[in-house]
Amino acid sequence: MSARANPPAAPGRAVDIEIAGVNLSYGGNHILKGVDLRVEPGELFAFLGPSGCGKTTLLRLIAGFNAADTGVVKIAGKDIGQLPPWKRDVGMVFQSYALWPHMSVRRNVAFGLEERRLPRRDIARRTEAALELVGLSAFGDRKPSQLSGGQQQRVALARTIAVEPKVLLLDEPLSNLDAKMRVEVRHELRSLQQRLGITTIFVTHDQEEANAICDRIAVMNEGIVQQVGAPMDIYAHPANLFVARFLGAANIVSGKMIARGGERAFDIGEGVLLPVPKDKIIAEGAKFVFRPQDALLGAGADGDIAIPALIRGCAFLGSILRYRLKMGAADIFVDAPFHAGHKPLAAGEVAVLYLPVNAGRWLAG
Numbered sequence: 001m002s003a004r005a006n007p008p009a010a011p012g013r014a015v016d017i018e019i020a021g022v023n024l025s026y027g028g029n030h031i032l033k034g035v036d037l038r039v040e041p042g043e044l045f046a047f048l049g050p051s052g053c054g055k056t057t058l059l060r061l062i063a064g065f066n067a068a069d070t071g072v073v074k075i076a077g078k079d080i081g082q083l084p085p086w087k088r089d090v091g092m093v094f095q096s097y098a099l100w101p102h103m104s105v106r107r108n109v110a111f112g113l114e115e116r117r118l119p120r121r122d123i124a125r126r127t128e129a130a131l132e133l134v135g136l137s138a139f140g141d142r143k144p145s146q147l148s149g150g151q152q153q154r155v156a157l158a159r160t161i162a163v164e165p166k167v168l169l170l171d172e173p174l175s176n177l178d179a180k181m182r183v184e185v186r187h188e189l190r191s192l193q194q195r196l197g198i199t200t201i202f203v204t205h206d207q208e209e210a211n212a213i214c215d216r217i218a219v220m221n222e223g224i225v226q227q228v229g230a231p232m233d234i235y236a237h238p239a240n241l242f243v244a245r246f247l248g249a250a251n252i253v254s255g256k257m258i259a260r261g262g263e264r265a266f267d268i269g270e271g272v273l274l275p276v277p278k279d280k281i282i283a284e285g286a287k288f289v290f291r292p293q294d295a296l297l298g299a300g301a302d303g304d305i306a307i308p309a310l311i312r313g314c315a316f317l318g319s320i321l322r323y324r325l326k327m328g329a330a331d332i333f334v335d336a337p338f339h340a341g342h343k344p345l346a347a348g349e350v351a352v353l354y355l356p357v358n359a360g361r362w363l364a365g
Helices: 055-063 104-113 120-133 149-164 179-196 209-215 231-236 241-245
Strands: 017-026 029-039 044-048 070-075 090-093 167-171 199-204 218-222 224-229 249-251 258-260 263-267 273-275 287-290 305-316 320-327 332-336 350-355 361-363
Touching: 017 055, 029 055, 029 224, 044 055, 044 179, 044 209, 055 070, 055 090, 055 120, 055 167, 055 199, 090 149, 104 120, 104 149, 120 149, 149 179, 167 179, 179 209, 199 209, 209 231, 218 231, 218 241, 224 231, 224 241, 241 249, 241 287, 241 361, 273 305, 305 332, 320 350
Parallel strands: 044 199, 044 218, 090 167, 167 199
Antiparallel strands: 017 029, 017 070, 218 224, 249 287, 258 263, 263 273, 287 361, 305 320, 305 350, 320 332
16 A cells, blocks of 8 residues: 555544443344443454354444444444434445446545535545555556455445545455455555544454454454453453453363362362462362463473473474473463474473463463
8 A cells, every 4th residue: 555645634533432231132133242342532443253243243333234222332422323324424344345346446436425426526536545545546447357356455445435434344354365465455454544543443253363453352252242452461361261262372271179288279180280379369160271382391480380291293383383282181282483403392202391370370251
């Protein structure tokens, strides 16, 4: 996308979005369950979760294509629940892009402006500014079928930006692109959003996408917001087992609390006990959770927990080697950096796994 672009004039300062007590059902299916969220002005905010969790339904609710059974949606402090989509000052980019195949790129971008019956001079100016912003000034006379998937996605963005919405809604906008193009375009999206300063909500099921470009994330499952926070905070401090599993690889180890002298330990089977900090409050039935990169093989620091583990296999993932090990009765994964010429540990070897005392968490739910 062009760095020289002169973006369309922002229609006022960035706005906040407030969602309070929202419930929505389709027939007997309760889709959204007591959703409470606030998106700060100018944020790039993600609704993240598996298929069917309610994230697109919530996005369409903000856009005005769904109606809540209860609750309030406000933009810049104004209740928009009774407004039709075209009066909400919201722009939405659909997963399918929804471009007119018979129209040129320029006509596609101008379409929303023409529907608003703006003066021709304003339509031309705003159309060209939007095309320049997404790096497609030279493609205005082409048809969508003559563009790559990434270029079509940019046309859809330009069409939305041209009408100067206060809020930008993106429904899985990268899902139709190949892996390499997704990485490229997601960073272009972030750069564009920052230049415009527009409050943006990004719906995705891909935790890597959300982690890479979003200021904050709402992790959703079965219509419920499980946790809200910055990507690194949620990754390091998941609120429950679902969040831990969904936001990256996680070792989830079952066991039971036992008393050992005047202290507690977490028995994970086959004689392996994990010490439990005295001040740690642990819910009934909780599991011990840690990330594959939290543990080290073969060498640790003073104070680390040393645990014997049996190597069961190793997967080469480019920059890392992901070992599968047996630790007590649990199967776990540990990541080690890969270096050229490095010989991986072989299946059947016994290694010592070192785990920092504060690396793991006991989680339920």
